[in-house]
Amino acid sequence: MAGIMMRSTAFNDHDLLPDRFARDGGNVSPPLEWGQVPEGANELLLLVEDRDAGREPFLHWLVTGIQPVSGGIGEGAVPTGGREWPNGFGEIGWGGPQPPRGDDPHRYFFRLWALNRPLDLPDAPQAADVHQAITGHEFASGTVVGLYAR
Template sequence: MAGIMMRSSAFNDHDLLPARFSREGGNISPPLEWSQVPESAGELLLLVEDLDAGRTPLLHWLVTGIRPASAGLPEGAVPKGAREWPNSFGEVGWAGPQPPRGDDPHRYFFRLYALNSPLELPDAPQATDVHEAVAGHEFASGTMVGTYFR
């Protein structure tokens, strides 16, 4: 499978997310950039999940319908035509990190998938629903990780 290169001007891979992106610090989605998206992609899907939240990953952000020709997302926004879905907290859009005080740093996985077609998803998908739906429809992906603790 092909690899999509991801980066952010706000944090480096496996580094601490700035507080302004946390739920208590502004709850603004971070800027993301990507490259090497295959020309044959039908659409892009962005999934952000916390794998350290317990047995089930917490969905912090799901954006579908991103044009494959796009090169990223600006801070605090999504491109025209893209759809933000409910997160694990019942809100539509970005849900910034807010792990329990005293926990080890949680890891937030930003995953971008190049899909051959739009996915069928439930009205309020969980991260596991997205992974199941993506299986068999992705032909390229990229991941970067941000960490956060309180």
């Protein structure tokens, strides 16, 4: 599978996320940049999940329908053409990190996929639903990981 370059100007890969992105901070989504999206992508999908939240990853942000030529998003913005879905808190859009106090830093995976067609998702998908729906329809992806602890 081809690789999409993915990064943020607010944090480095596998580095701590600033407090303003946390649920009990400013609860604003971080800026993201991407490139090297292969030709032929029908749309991009952005999934942010906490893989240290328990048995199942916790969904913090899901955006579908992102235009392949968008190149990224600003802080607190929605990607061009994007549709935000309910997060694990039951709210539409970004739901910032809120790991239990005293836990080791949790890992927040910001992953972007290039898809060959729009996905059919349930009204309130969980991270596992997204992973299952993507299978067979992805042909490039990129990831940047942020850490957060309270």
